[in-house]
Amino acid sequence: MRTRFISTTSNFFFALAIVLSFSAPVLVNAKPHGVDDLDCDISPATLLALQQAAVTELSTLSDNLGCVQKDAIGYPVNQDTNLEGFYRWYIESGMYRYALNNVGNPLKPAPFALNTLTQEKQVVAYFSKLYGFDPDSSFGFVTSGGTDGNLHGVYYGLKYLQSLDPKEKPIVYVSDEAHYSVKKLADVTGSELRLIKSLPNGQMDLEDFKQQLSSTNPALIVSAIGTTFKGAIDDQEKIHEIVEAAKVPGAYYHLDAALFGGFLPFLKDEKARTIVDHSKMKFDSISVSGHKFFGLDEPAGLFVTTSEVMNHLNPESIPYLNGAVPTISCSRNGLTALKLWWKIKTTPKVAFQKQAEEIVANAKYLQGELQKMGIKSWMNPQSNTVFFERPASSIMKNYNLAADESNLYGPLAHIVVMQHVTRPVLDNFLARLATTITSSKK
Numbered sequence: 001m002r003t004r005f006i007s008t009t010s011n012f013f014f015a016l017a018i019v020l021s022f023s024a025p026v027l028v029n030a031k032p033h034g035v036d037d038l039d040c041d042i043s044p045a046t047l048l049a050l051q052q053a054a055v056t057e058l059s060t061l062s063d064n065l066g067c068v069q070k071d072a073i074g075y076p077v078n079q080d081t082n083l084e085g086f087y088r089w090y091i092e093s094g095m096y097r098y099a100l101n102n103v104g105n106p107l108k109p110a111p112f113a114l115n116t117l118t119q120e121k122q123v124v125a126y127f128s129k130l131y132g133f134d135p136d137s138s139f140g141f142v143t144s145g146g147t148d149g150n151l152h153g154v155y156y157g158l159k160y161l162q163s164l165d166p167k168e169k170p171i172v173y174v175s176d177e178a179h180y181s182v183k184k185l186a187d188v189t190g191s192e193l194r195l196i197k198s199l200p201n202g203q204m205d206l207e208d209f210k211q212q213l214s215s216t217n218p219a220l221i222v223s224a225i226g227t228t229f230k231g232a233i234d235d236q237e238k239i240h241e242i243v244e245a246a247k248v249p250g251a252y253y254h255l256d257a258a259l260f261g262g263f264l265p266f267l268k269d270e271k272a273r274t275i276v277d278h279s280k281m282k283f284d285s286i287s288v289s290g291h292k293f294f295g296l297d298e299p300a301g302l303f304v305t306t307s308e309v310m311n312h313l314n315p316e317s318i319p320y321l322n323g324a325v326p327t328i329s330c331s332r333n334g335l336t337a338l339k340l341w342w343k344i345k346t347t348p349k350v351a352f353q354k355q356a357e358e359i360v361a362n363a364k365y366l367q368g369e370l371q372k373m374g375i376k377s378w379m380n381p382q383s384n385t386v387f388f389e390r391p392a393s394s395i396m397k398n399y400n401l402a403a404d405e406s407n408l409y410g411p412l413a414h415i416v417v418m419q420h421v422t423r424p425v426l427d428n429f430l431a432r433l434a435t436t437i438t439s440s441k442k
């Protein structure tokens with residue numbers, strides 16, 4: 001039945017192709033059906049009026065965002081975007097006229113000419129060096145955000161482990177305080193997920209990991225390098241020790257370093273830098289967000305892995321894209337890569353170092369002040385995130401604070417001290433918080 005349908009439809013298309021080939025000159029001149037009925041006579045004045053109305057509406061949006069930005073201290077997004085120079089060039093050069101697309105294999109000559117792959121490669125080279133990869137045997141690309149990087153970590157990890165042992169299915173391990181994207185990605189990839197308990201500070205509980213680790217299946221371990229709420233860093237060295245002792249048949253280590261991957265490599269503290277150093281910690285891939293520490297004004301990120309992992313992918317070759325395409329998304333944003341390129345070209349290393357030191361110092365200052373006020377608060381080592389007893393709802397709303405619940409600590413809030421969360425911003429917050437405490441005691 002099915003075969004008959006195919007042969008009938010292919011006969012139909014064959015006949016149609018013959019008819020079209022004879023009638024092609026007529027068809028080229030014909031207007032598509034329905035176009036004559038449309039009122040296409042739009043005057044320049046109408047278009048201008050439409051644009052002016054849109055600008056008025058968007059200006060209100062921009063004014064409103066300006067009001068909330070200075071007090072937006074509850075989420076890990078750096079509001080010091082500092083991209084004026086980039087946008088000036090973008091307008092003045094006429095760059096906005098090009099519909100960019102970085103589709104294809106970032107390592108190969110571009111099949112689609114309107115791309116920014118040269119700049120993307122430079123961005124990847126910068127970050128692979130920053131995370132201790134050998135530039136000659138690593139691979140990476142600009143992602144659409146931390147989740148996209150985690151998606152590639154999970155996908156590449158599964159492919160790599162399946163190539164080592166195609167019989168046993170890999171198991172994904174992540175802590176229950178790690179970002180929810182990882183749990184979703186295990187679901188999307190149809191993988192067994194073992195959710196490991198975490199300690200009160202948010203770190204993966206290694207005793208539970210030991211208990212749950214299978215010695216028969218390959219292990220794909222996602223370590224949280226800065227959990228989203230408490231800013232805890234999983235202990236990679238101990239995780240490696242446990243996996244090795246269990247004689248697991250193959251392991252892949254991915255780091256979710258969405259926020260902390262931005263500032264840890266720039267801290268003076270060598271221990272902090274080591275955490276995201278592939279040459280020392282031997283992780284297989286890392287995902288970092290571009291809109292967190294690096295201040296892009298749109299979701300963006302980076303994914304870096306080794307050529308060894310990349311060589312185990314073996315995706316299908318696409319002739320019109322110059323071979324195999326290792327990224328899951330086909331079309332990729334060429335403008336994001338340019339913005340990241342702009343950031344690394346116009347921000348000297350010392351400037352990133354200063355920002356990194358400042359956010360950690362300001363977080364310590366905040367925690368100290370909260371303690372002085374008698375508010376229970378906590379922060380992990382090498383962290384810019386302070387979590388504390390949840391304040392009044394007016395404070396939560398005004399400062400755009402995120403809420404969480406803890407069995408041990410009760411209702412919580414946190415502040416993520418990014419570059420725009422300066423001492424004056426924190427002092428204003430503390431002063432306002434003090435008034436709510438005083439009034440609640442009256």
Ligand SMILES: Cc1ncc(COP(=O)(O)O)c(C=O)c1O
Pocket residue numbers: 076144145146147148178179181224226227228256257258259289299300301
């Ligand atoms: C630890 C961690 N991983 C991943 C993500 C997801 O990153 P994105 O929002 O860029 O997809 C976040 C977001 O806050 C995060 O905190």
